[in-house]
Amino acid sequence: MKDQREHRPTIHDVAAEAGVSKSLVSLAVRGENGVGAQTRARILDAADRLGYRSNPWARSLVRGRSQTIAVLVDDLRSGYHTDVVHGVEDAADSSAMTVMVADGRRDRDVLRARLERMLALGPEGIVIVSGEADAAMIGDIARRVPLVVVGRPTDLPPEAGQVHNDDRVGMRLAVHHLTALGHRRIAHLPGSPRPAAAARRESYGATMAELGLEEHAAVPADPQALVAAVGSGSADAPTAVCCANDRIAVELIGRALDAGLEVPARLSVVGYDNLDFAAQMRPALTSVDQPRRTMGAFALQQLAEMIGGASARHEVVTPTLVLRDSTAPPDGRPRRS
Amino acid sequence: MKDQREHRPTIHDVAAEAGVSKSLVSLAVRGENGVGAQTRARILDAADRLGYRSNPWARSLVRGRSQTIAVLVDDLRSGYHTDVVHGVEDAADSSAMTVMVADGRRDRDVLRARLERMLALGPEGIVIVSGEADAAMIGDIARRVPLVVVGRPTDLPPEAGQVHNDDRVGMRLAVHHLTALGHRRIAHLPGSPRPAAAARRESYGATMAELGLEEHAAVPADPQALVAAVGSGSADAPTAVCCANDRIAVELIGRALDAGLEVPARLSVVGYDNLDFAAQMRPALTSVDQPRRTMGAFALQQLAEMIGGASARHEVVTPTLVLRDSTAPPDGRPRRS
DNA sequence: CTGAAAGCGCTTACAG
DNA sequence: CTGAAAGCGCTTACAG
Secondary structure (H helix, E strand, O other): OOOOOOOOOOHHHHHHHHOOOHHHHHHHHHOOOOOOHHHHHHHHHHHHHHOOOOOHHHHHHHHOOOOEEEEEEOOOOOHHHHHHHHHHHHHHHHOOOEEEEEEOOOOHHHHHHHHHHHHOOOOOEEEEEOOOOOHHHHHHHHHHOOEEEEOOOOOOOOOOEEEEEOHHHHHHHHHHHHHHOOOOOEEEEOOOOOHHHHHHHHHHHHHHHHOOOOOOOOOOOOHHHHHHHHHOOOOOOOOEEEEOOHHHHHHHHHHHHHOOOOOOOOOEEEEEOOOHHHHHOOOOOEEEEOOHHHHHHHHHHHHHHHHOOOOOOEEEEOOEEEOOOOOOOOOOOOOOO | OOOOOOOOOOHHHHHHHHOOOHHHHHHHHHOOOOOOHHHHHHHHHHHHHHOOOOOHHHHHHHHOOOOEEEEEEOOOOOHHHHHHHHHHHHHHHHOOOEEEEEEOOOOHHHHHHHHHHHHOOOOOEEEEEOOOOOHHHHHHHHHHOOEEEEOOOOOOOOOOEEEEEOHHHHHHHHHHHHHHHOOOOEEEEOOOOOHHHHHHHHHHHHHHHHOOOOOOOOOOOOHHHHHHHHHOOOOOOOOEEEEOOHHHHHHHHHHHHHOOOOOOOOOEEEEEOOOHHHHHOOOOOEEEEOOHHHHHHHHHHHHHHHHOOOOOOEEEEOOEEEOOOOOOOOOOOOOOO
16 A cells, blocks of 8 residues: 555566566566466566566567557547547457557647657557548658558558548438438538548539439538528528538538528438437437448558558448438428327 | 668667767757767768657666656547547647547446556556546556546545536536526436536535525436426426536437427526537537636646646636526526527 | 766576 | 576766
8 A cells, every 4th residue: 555656666576576587577477388387376476565567668678569559530529530439449459459549639730749749659550530631641650650541531642551431322322312202402511621521522413413413503611501592492492401521410400490490391401420419419310320430440450450561451331321300301291200 | 762660770770870879869869968069960860861760668768757648538429528638638738748548438447447558558647537437446546656537536545636627616507597597496407426416416406495495396317207297387397407417408408309398498408518519409508617628737737746746636626607598587588589 | 079888677589 | 497698779877
């Protein structure tokens, strides 16, 4: 119960206490064989009595490995990023890797600074969870240490591994769901200029074209304008919107409700990402779901392979559509009771 | 542009390249004085050419310090925890500390396991963001390394620093807001059995008593029962509820709306924590706000002091109430247009 | 201002 | 099965 912060016992102290050489202690505490059962017990006992713990720096220095992975996310406040982190962490548990997470604040400079700091700790690999990470920076790092990006930045160098969802499929699911309900005037609400958002935007256009539908003439860049268009009651106002992400879908619904437009009676809305929030809000949000934890697990697995010498891959996972109450037929009948 | 992963250059390589001794390289790269300007330039140049980076393990080993802080949170998915992490990270930036975050999954065993792993990396201090961390475990760790807890576990040992908000004040603000609007039948919806929730529950009772009001007879433990009571139209049904946290407030509102009870017309609701979510939902949630980033910054500051030898303190910060649209006078008139 | 030496705490061959 | 020695890459006194 005494304060153990002062002289931290070393392998040398344990050796003296147990009356053996340092080498033996090293073997014994690591559970290697080559130590007699009795001796081992005596050593472990001494280590325990002294409160011995292996010094991580000495160990890493001599072994040249840290058993450590750094994960950098754009923004921990996003449930998307957090779930990916969970996937990475859980997968790391089973491979005896320790993961250290840091947050890039959706800011290139902050991300870079935090990345450098993590790098200075000597991780064996890096996972970057970002759809907009700087390709040049990633190239620099990926040449120094194995690196996997979860998300969909453009121009990623071949040295970097990649895991992302198929945005084409996701947005296609959203559009098909709306047309199956009977919608024809379907607008798209774009998100950021990020590559993922761009892919969704394109898929929206392509799917509408395949279905013989026109893209909704004005694709307003902001929710407020879209709500105004619907509120005007014009004959060509959209009856449904597929959004580039949940965040903007939530904003759209908020503004629609504020303007007295019922959702889904006057406007059906589909989100993308299926954040926790989607199920809790009212109306609960129909949304495209990415298998986020799986993506995190895939990232860690690929990273482990790369650490082992494998080269980078490009993995694409398939999203699904989760139906809730923000979508209904255009006449206003609710989809479910 | 070649792959730098193989032979990583050491101080020795730089010394040879620059034609000086290793000691000089050490001084030069750390920016210490005692090196001539010319020599220094030559050394830095050589280091740059070779892509030299100081080996963190060797440095930590010899200095006995890692400049590293580990932050363990109960659940990164909670916006509360994430904001505290942001506060810690930003504060750490200015003290040249690197912070490594890990997630305890709201599970004692997971938390303990992750904590041990982080500890094995040799951080100089620990921040635990948890309102329910195991006191005995915290005691063990706090005796080995400086530790600060953000949150309000019970029975924390004196070795551990602490930062939390004043739950008494927060809940009092909520109740007073409701009585100022004219509510008299005010119920409380408890959260978990955590100490913070218990403190809020007590403060609710004390404040009601001070105001000469009765605690609402049945304090239903679950949102569904509360909604049923209000829906019954009974004369003593509550007209307002102050919730132990936002999460349960959101659930309550969802269930109320599902049951056709308008919020705030039929039921006013106040949350606690002011998560991002609170502003985005409809009706937007009136909620008690804790200065989360400040709390994180305080935690890091206190930890830095403890690393410097100071003893643990107990800091309490004051919450505020953020007014939104989920509360209104009991007659149903909206509080704002 | 500069260099040679010792040592941080561990692991890893290598002898016995 | 056990011990003595070298070395991981750095920093820190200590001489010159």
